[in-house]
Amino acid sequence: MGNLDMKTLLSNSVFLFISCLLLLFANGSLANVKTHYHDFIVQATPVKRLCKTHNIITVNGMFPGPTLEINNGDTLVIKVTNRARYNVTIHWHGVRQMRTGWADGPEFVTQCPIRPGSSYTYRFTIQGQEGTLWWHAHSSWLRATVYGALIIHPKHGSSYPFPTPRRQATLLLGEWWDGNPIDVVRRATRTGAAPQVSDAYTINGQPGDLYKCSSKGTTIIPIDSGETNLLRVVNSALNQELFFSIANHKLTVVGADASYTKPFTTSVLMLGPGQTTDVLISGDQPPNRYYMAARAYQSAQNAPFGNTTTTAILEYKSAPCPAKKGISSTPIMASLPAFNDTNTATTFSRSFRSPRRVEVPTEIDENLFFTIGLGLNNCPKNFKPSRCQGPNGTRFTSSMNNVSFVLPSNFSLLQAHYQGIPGVFTTDFPPNPPLKFDYTGNVSRSLFQPVPGTKLYKLKYGSTVQIVLQDTSIVTPENHPIHLHGYDFYIIAEGFGNFNPRKDPAKFNLIDPPLRNTVAVPVNGWAVIRFVADNPGVWIMHCHLDVHITWGLAMAFLVENGVGELQSIEAPPPDLPIC
Numbered sequence: 001m002g003n004l005d006m007k008t009l010l011s012n013s014v015f016l017f018i019s020c021l022l023l024l025f026a027n028g029s030l031a032n033v034k035t036h037y038h039d040f041i042v043q044a045t046p047v048k049r050l051c052k053t054h055n056i057i058t059v060n061g062m063f064p065g066p067t068l069e070i071n072n073g074d075t076l077v078i079k080v081t082n083r084a085r086y087n088v089t090i091h092w093h094g095v096r097q098m099r100t101g102w103a104d105g106p107e108f109v110t111q112c113p114i115r116p117g118s119s120y121t122y123r124f125t126i127q128g129q130e131g132t133l134w135w136h137a138h139s140s141w142l143r144a145t146v147y148g149a150l151i152i153h154p155k156h157g158s159s160y161p162f163p164t165p166r167r168q169a170t171l172l173l174g175e176w177w178d179g180n181p182i183d184v185v186r187r188a189t190r191t192g193a194a195p196q197v198s199d200a201y202t203i204n205g206q207p208g209d210l211y212k213c214s215s216k217g218t219t220i221i222p223i224d225s226g227e228t229n230l231l232r233v234v235n236s237a238l239n240q241e242l243f244f245s246i247a248n249h250k251l252t253v254v255g256a257d258a259s260y261t262k263p264f265t266t267s268v269l270m271l272g273p274g275q276t277t278d279v280l281i282s283g284d285q286p287p288n289r290y291y292m293a294a295r296a297y298q299s300a301q302n303a304p305f306g307n308t309t310t311t312a313i314l315e316y317k318s319a320p321c322p323a324k325k326g327i328s329s330t331p332i333m334a335s336l337p338a339f340n341d342t343n344t345a346t347t348f349s350r351s352f353r354s355p356r357r358v359e360v361p362t363e364i365d366e367n368l369f370f371t372i373g374l375g376l377n378n379c380p381k382n383f384k385p386s387r388c389q390g391p392n393g394t395r396f397t398s399s400m401n402n403v404s405f406v407l408p409s410n411f412s413l414l415q416a417h418y419q420g421i422p423g424v425f426t427t428d429f430p431p432n433p434p435l436k437f438d439y440t441g442n443v444s445r446s447l448f449q450p451v452p453g454t455k456l457y458k459l460k461y462g463s464t465v466q467i468v469l470q471d472t473s474i475v476t477p478e479n480h481p482i483h484l485h486g487y488d489f490y491i492i493a494e495g496f497g498n499f500n501p502r503k504d505p506a507k508f509n510l511i512d513p514p515l516r517n518t519v520a521v522p523v524n525g526w527a528v529i530r531f532v533a534d535n536p537g538v539w540i541m542h543c544h545l546d547v548h549i550t551w552g553l554a555m556a557f558l559v560e561n562g563v564g565e566l567q568s569i570e571a572p573p574p575d576l577p578i579c
């Protein structure tokens, strides 16, 4: 009897064990998880655009750089070797980097730069993110040419929450300078003036047919009648928010920033730098060639911007043969909103929902209010006029809560935190604006000059955080794409004017708000985001217009360790670059 029972018990547990294993295999959570090894060589590469050849900085000689394609759950190990003449770091934009902040990449925040001749290996695992992210340099303005796609397919053994697309393509929107972008930012830093705007926008590194000497390389995306394809659109432009559309085709948005969204249909996208949008398109139009086009959404008033249009071509495989003698083969032009069409940008950003009910934090531990905007510094006494070429002899600056962020140069913030090195930063970033004023009104000139500082805001592990991001009209109101490292956040509301703490909470979407890593804060308006501080480390939050981060539109959170190893940041890798 006893023996038999033992046997049954044993075979039952063996059975259970085997079925668990089978389940694990079916889920792929153990069986198929992969580690992908890559070598990134950062180097100067001659590239011809707009009739001229320039040496630009690339990864592996490619522009845009290599596409990384993995599955949710996989690990990436990327050895970056710097063979260029500039310091460099690489940021894996949108990757949560749970406990692996050393691999995040922003220069002087989570690491010191990889110097010319040196290398550093980034190791991290994708946990629970699916869709489109990207990678880019996070040092000076190198990301103008050093960027590429990071495509995360569904977990092994699972599929998309929409019918599997027949084909997939990635469209990296970029910006091209007919000169060295590093020289452009250095000149701006010297003169205090706004940097020169780019000379072209690009799709997958190509300006397209509407620019001189550019039609040969135009990106062509194939489609067949009747099929549904997935397009992954990334705004990797340095300084410009962009509208995007495809002639005669509707776009069904299904994801953004590597989170799925409730599908909605639109004829135009607006992406701030840093944002990604995944869309389905159907081959439901007569076989032909259709332009896919992008151009500026420019919300700042009286500010110069590149007023040109980049194009790629959506080509039906059965389309009439192009370039036959005497037959016009010009693709059908896409229509795009006016450069200042804030209504269209707003309608688009308000259409985003999570696919289902989500767990938005409701009890808030940290109720923060950050103003974001530009500023003007009066010319320092010891500066020549040539160094104060901003409006009326000033120098442009930028700030959050009136602090213009200054990066350290002797230690990274994360190293200083981890090793307890004093004097590198303080933790007194203000939770509220030091001065209340009519943020979006006629702001007195006396408030234009922020204070430089390396101030962090400390968060306890696991605390729930709400941030009201409030644009100001200092110098000019503008839509700022604000990006938080190490986290995704829910965007629970946005609006125009000054945030009203009595009335506006009634508009909060606590049911199915979208989960993103970059929020385009409306021009002369505000956005409210929420997240749980469950990832220890030092995480920069900044405007993704590089011109603004250069001027100081940033701050950083210091998220403390929780209890035990799994709530603590890992030890730094042995090859971590130090200053």
Ligand SMILES: *[C@@H]1O[C@H](CO)[C@@H](O)[C@H](O)[C@H]1NC(C)=O
Residues within 6 Å of the ligand: 307, 339
């Ligand atoms: C942009 O360019 C178009 C024509 O190329 C012109 O009609 C329009 O006025 C320009 N807009 C601005 C704001 O420069």
Ligand SMILES: *[C@@H]1O[C@H](CO)[C@@H](O)[C@H](O)[C@H]1NC(C)=O
Residues within 6 Å of the ligand: 338, 340, 341, 342
């Ligand atoms: C957009 O700019 C044009 C001039 O280029 C102007 O006429 C129009 O009023 C502006 N629209 C908005 C909404 O500001």
Ligand SMILES: *[C@@H]1O[C@H](CO)[C@@H](O)[C@H](O)[C@H]1NC(C)=O
Residues within 6 Å of the ligand: 391, 392, 475
């Ligand atoms: C520059 O000075 C002019 C004339 O004094 C004034 O109208 C303008 O508003 C000033 N601009 C800024 C940005 O202060």
Ligand SMILES: *[C@@H]1O[C@H](CO)[C@@H](O)[C@H](O)[C@H]1NC(C)=O
Residues within 6 Å of the ligand: 408, 409, 410, 411, 421, 422, 423, 424
């Ligand atoms: C690091 O640099 C800061 C700012 O220049 C300085 O105040 C601090 O003393 C330096 N720390 C060390 C340990 O050298």
Ligand SMILES: *[C@@H]1O[C@H](CO)[C@@H](O)[C@H](O)[C@H]1NC(C)=O
Residues within 6 Å of the ligand: 442, 443, 444, 445
């Ligand atoms: C804005 O305020 C300044 C004084 O701070 C005043 O001179 C100016 O007329 C005001 N402008 C508007 C449009 O109200």
Ligand SMILES: *[C@@H]1O[C@H](CO)[C@@H](O)[C@H](O)[C@H]1NC(C)=O
Residues within 6 Å of the ligand: 402, 434, 435, 446, 447, 448, 449, 450, 451
């Ligand atoms: C920022 O701080 C400086 C220095 O205290 C002050 O002059 C300025 O008015 C402040 N501006 C704002 C918007 O708080």
Ligand SMILES: *[C@@H]1O[C@H](CO)[C@@H](O)[C@H](O)[C@H]1NC(C)=O
Residues within 6 Å of the ligand: 086, 087, 112, 113, 115, 409, 578, 579
């Ligand atoms: C590169 O970074 C190091 C700090 O790690 C710094 O000392 C050096 O000046 C930087 N070089 C350039 C060209 O910026």
Ligand SMILES: [Cu+2]
Residues within 6 Å of the ligand: 479, 480, 481, 543, 544, 545, 548, 553
């Ligand atoms: Cu900005």
